[in-house]
Amino acid sequence: MIPYFIPDMPKTEALIPYLKEIDNNLWYSNFGPLYHQLIQKIADNCLDNIATNKLTLVSSGTSAIELALRSLNLPAGAKVLTTSFTFPATVEAIINAGLTPVLSDINKNNWFLTPEIALRNTKLHNIAAVVPVAAFGMPVCSESWANFYKKTNLPVVIDAAAALMNQSINENLIYAFSLHATKPLGAGEGGLVVCPNKSQASFIRKMSNFGFEAGRTINNVGTNAKMSEYHCAVGLAQLDRIKEIKQKNSFILNKYKSLFEQHHLKVQTQAGLESFVPASLYVLFEHHTDELFERLLEQGIESRRLYWPLIQGFPAFSDNTIPASLNFKNANRVSSQGLALPFHNHLTEQDIENTVSILSTVLNKKAQQL
Numbered sequence: 001m002i003p004y005f006i007p008d009m010p011k012t013e014a015l016i017p018y019l020k021e022i023d024n025n026l027w028y029s030n031f032g033p034l035y036h037q038l039i040q041k042i043a044d045n046c047l048d049n050i051a052t053n054k055l056t057l058v059s060s061g062t063s064a065i066e067l068a069l070r071s072l073n074l075p076a077g078a079k080v081l082t083t084s085f086t087f088p089a090t091v092e093a094i095i096n097a098g099l100t101p102v103l104s105d106i107n108k109n110n111w112f113l114t115p116e117i118a119l120r121n122t123k124l125h126n127i128a129a130v131v132p133v134a135a136f137g138m139p140v141c142s143e144s145w146a147n148f149y150k151k152t153n154l155p156v157v158i159d160a161a162a163a164l165m166n167q168s169i170n171e172n173l174i175y176a177f178s179l180h181a182t183k184p185l186g187a188g189e190g191g192l193v194v195c196p197n198k199s200q201a202s203f204i205r206k207m208s209n210f211g212f213e214a215g216r217t218i219n220n221v222g223t224n225a226k227m228s229e230y231h232c233a234v235g236l237a238q239l240d241r242i243k244e245i246k247q248k249n250s251f252i253l254n255k256y257k258s259l260f261e262q263h264h265l266k267v268q269t270q271a272g273l274e275s276f277v278p279a280s281l282y283v284l285f286e287h288h289t290d291e292l293f294e295r296l297l298e299q300g301i302e303s304r305r306l307y308w309p310l311i312q313g314f315p316a317f318s319d320n321t322i323p324a325s326l327n328f329k330n331a332n333r334v335s336s337q338g339l340a341l342p343f344h345n346h347l348t349e350q351d352i353e354n355t356v357s358i359l360s361t362v363l364n365k366k367a368q369q370l
C-alpha cells in the first residue's frame with residue numbers, strides 16, 4: 001500500500017541532544033529556553049530574519065488562528081469572511097473566538113479566497129475581518145492583501161497553516177502557521193502567529209497562558225495554548241534537517257511534473273506550482289475522478305479528497321455559518337474533481353511512475369471509449 005501521506009519527522013537520536021537540554025534546564029513548558037531557541041531559528045531560517053518579538057509559538061495552528069482573531073477585539077458575533085474550501089479548523093477557530101464565519105467561493109485558478117472576492121462581499125455582509133487560506137500550503141499574495149487592508153481597514157488574518165517557508169510576510173497582516181507533523185516544519189503539534197507589531201504578539205502570548213499579565217492579574221479571558229519544551233525540541237531537531245527535507249520534497253514534485261508531461265496527462269494543477277512546492281499535490285481531473293480513485297486503490301495506491309465536503313457540508317457548520325455565494329461554483333468544481341495524489345518524502349521514483357502510469361492508462365482508455 002502506498003499511503004497518500006507519511007510525515008517526514010526526526011528520529012529519536014536526533015532528538016536526544018535537545019531532550020538532554022531539557023533535563024539540564026529542568027524547564028518543561030511556559031516559554032523556556034528551547035521555546036526561545038526555536039523562535040529565533042524560525043525567524044532566521046523561515047521568515048527572512050523577522051524580529052522575534054513579532055512571533056508567538058502556540059500549541060497548534062488552530063489556536064494560532066483563534067488567538068490571532070481574539071487579539072483583534074471584535075464585538076461578539078462579528079462576521080468574519082473566509083472560504084468554503086478549507087480544512088475545518090479555519091472555521092472552528094472563528095466560531096471558538098466567538099465570531100460568525102461567512103463563507104465565500106474561491107478563485108478558479110489558485111483556489112483561494114482572493115482580495116477581489118473579498119471586496120465584493122465586505123459591504124454586502126458587514127464584514128469585520130477576513131481569514132484567507134493558503135490552500136494546500138501554496139502562498140497567498142501578501143501584497144494584494146496589504147492593499148486590501150489599506151483600502152478597507154479590515155484586519156486580515158491569513159490561515160497559512162501549511163505554508164511556512166512558502167508564505168512571504170507583509171507587516172500589515174497577521175499570519176497563523178501550523179507545526180503539526182503533517183506540515184512543512186513538523187514539531188508533532190505546534191503553531192506560530194506572526195503579528196504586525198510586538199504588542200499584539202505579546203497579547204497573544206499572554207492569552208496562550210490563561211491571560212496572565214506580568215503581575216499575575218488577568219484582564220482578558222485566556223486559554224492554555226502554550227507550546228511545551230518537548231514540542232520545541234522536536235521542532236529544533238526538524239529545523240536541523242529542513243534543507244534535506246525540502247530538497248527531497250521538490251525532487252518528488254519535479255518527478256510528478258515531468259511524468260505528467262511525458263504522459264500528456266490532462267490535469268489542472270494549482271496556480272503557482274511553477275514556483276512553489278505545495279504541502280499536498282491536489283490535482284483536478286475534468287472527468288472520471290471517482291473511477292481514478294478506485295483504480296488507484298485497486299493497485300494499492302491511496303489518494304484523497306481534501307477540503308471535502310465544503311465547510312457548509314458538515315452538519316456542525318450548517319446553521320452557524322453564512323453563505324456568501326449562491327452556488328459556490330468554483331469551490332464545488334474543485335472539491336468534486338480533485339484528488340490529492342501520494343506526495344511525501346517516503347515515496348520512491350517507482351511509486352510515482354506507477355501512480356502516473358495508472359492515471360494515464362485509465363484516462364486513455366476512457367478517451368478511446370468516447
Ligand SMILES: *Cc1c(COP(=O)(O)O)cnc(C)c1O
Binds near residue numbers: 062162191
Ligand atoms: C493543518 C491546518 C490547520 C490546523 O492546524 P493544526 O496545527 O492541525 O491545528 C488549519 N488550517 C489549514 C488550512 C490547515 O492545513
